[in-house]
Amino acid sequence: MAFEVRIFPNSKGKSLYATSHIPMGTLILEEDPIVYCQFSWNALCKYKACDNCLRPLETAEENVRRLMGNPLFELPYPDCCQTDKNNSTSCDLCGNEYCSENCKISAFNQYHKVLCLQSRERNNSHPIELLEEAWKNMHYPPETSSIFLIVRLLANIVQASNTDEAIQKVLSFCHKSVNEEAQLAHKFLGDKFIHQISLLREMVANILPNPQISQFLTPEGFQSLLALIGTNAQGVGSSPFSAWRQNVEKLNLSSKDREKINNIVDTIYDDMYAHTGDFLNSEGVALYLKQSCINHSCDPNAEIKFLHNNSRLFLVALKDIQPDEEILISYLGECEINRSRHSRRKLLMENYIFACECSKCLEEIDQLDVTSEEDMSTEEDN
Ligand SMILES: [Zn+2]
Ligand SMILES: [Zn+2]
Ligand SMILES: [Zn+2]
Known part of the structure; x- marks a missing residue:
């Protein structure tokens, strides 16, 4: 490994440093999230993706047909579609869909066992359904975060074989002061809903009434969790059509065929925007252990990418990085970074x-x- 995490006693906390020369373009690290969840409204829009890792569960053709509102549309170059539905499976009890047996088992073993909402329990008054409804009423699209990331994080602790270790993992994210946490919790919920913090806390406690997590369900503990999600959660998205398009770009086509396919792609985008609007991806939010240690710079030397069209994160060097130099990413969006x-x-x-x-x-x-x-x-x- 070309990096190490260094811990500073002051407010800087954790940082990632290069331990050897890292040439520009190098893949510095890759990691799966501790926990991921799809946005609630996004799921409602029938974006089909693995409930554990976000991998698309529909083909590029099915994806554009649905987003264009045209069930008969035929997408050319079907071999460029990456979606492999042969391995997809679902939870026998609740029907949650997964890209593979692996994802299904790992979800069940980590958090789904205590959160599986069996179909016979669905009656619009189950604690999970009540929280889903309350959350959707607080957060209209575009969604930026999800209360269910907290629910899955707590379920991880409840199901862990070593509770103390699981709690320490969560606490390792928390290094804000009480005042900063209050500001972040406010930011998370917004002015209109900040007074509903205790309602959300009660609703989460109704889903997981387990003594192992009681320290996170006090007013202070819950506020820390909101702050944790507010600063560390990373947005993730996937799209089978984008993956198809990237593969089509790599094809060796005649200029005539290239022009033809470019025109088709333009038309597809026009039709998708007209029928569905701006939100064309499966979207959610995830929490990563190593990535959360990386500090911000307005002139970063590394960037985060999602190269597998799922929640696996890749950190790539944007410049040559010298030994003992801090590895820095930008927390700001593409437009924001160019502001004053x-x-x-x-x-x-x-x-x-x-x-x-x-x-x-x-x-x-x-x-x-x-x-x-x-x-x-x-x-x-x-
Ligand atoms: Zn998966
Ligand atoms: Zn289930
Ligand atoms: Zn700056």
Whole structure:
């Protein structure tokens, strides 16, 4: 391994450092999440993906037919579709779908055993159904997080053979102060719903009334969990059509065939936007042990990718990284990262509660505290 996690006693906490030279383009690490869950509204839209790892469970053709609202559409180059439905399976008790026997067993052994909502229990008043409804009423699409990540995390502890070890794993994420946690919990739920924090806590406790997790179901413990999810949860998405398109791009086609397929792809996108709108992927949120140790820079030397069209995360070097150099990613989106120093730092403070002191922010320290033009309007809204 070309990196190590270093722990600092000050507020910086954990950091990832290179231990040897890492050339640009190198895959630094890959890892599966401790826990993943699909967004509630996303699941309702019938995006078919593995309940454990997000791998698509429909073919590229089925995917575009559904999103275009055209059940007869025929997608060319079917061999470019990556979806392998031969291995897909489902939970015998509740019908949750998985990409493989492996995912089904690992979900059951880690958290699904205590969360399996058997079909005979579905009556619109089961604690899981009640939380699902309450959460959907608080978070309309586009969804950015999910209370069910907390539920699965707690179920992991309940089912763990070594409870203390499982609790320590969760606590290793928490290194915010009480005040920062309160701000993050507020951000997680938003102004309108912050007073419902105790309702959510009771609903989660009704799903998992297990003594092993009582420390996380006190008002302070639950607020820590909300803060944990608020700062560490990573958005993930998958799309069988995107995977198909990438494979088509690699085909050796005549310029005439290339033009033809490009036109077909354009039409598919137009039709999908017209029928479904912007949200064309299966989407969810996940929690990663190593990735959560990586700090932010507005001029990062590494980036996160999802190369397998599922929740497995890859960290790739954007530049040459020297031994003893810290490995840094950007917590900001593609557009946000190009905003002014003032705007970037405001976003980071609001969403992650830290004042960015990265090399770019230090370099631009003389820049006036101006707000980028593109976010003037959003600031005025606030
Ligand atoms: Zn899977
Ligand atoms: Zn089940
Ligand atoms: Zn910065």
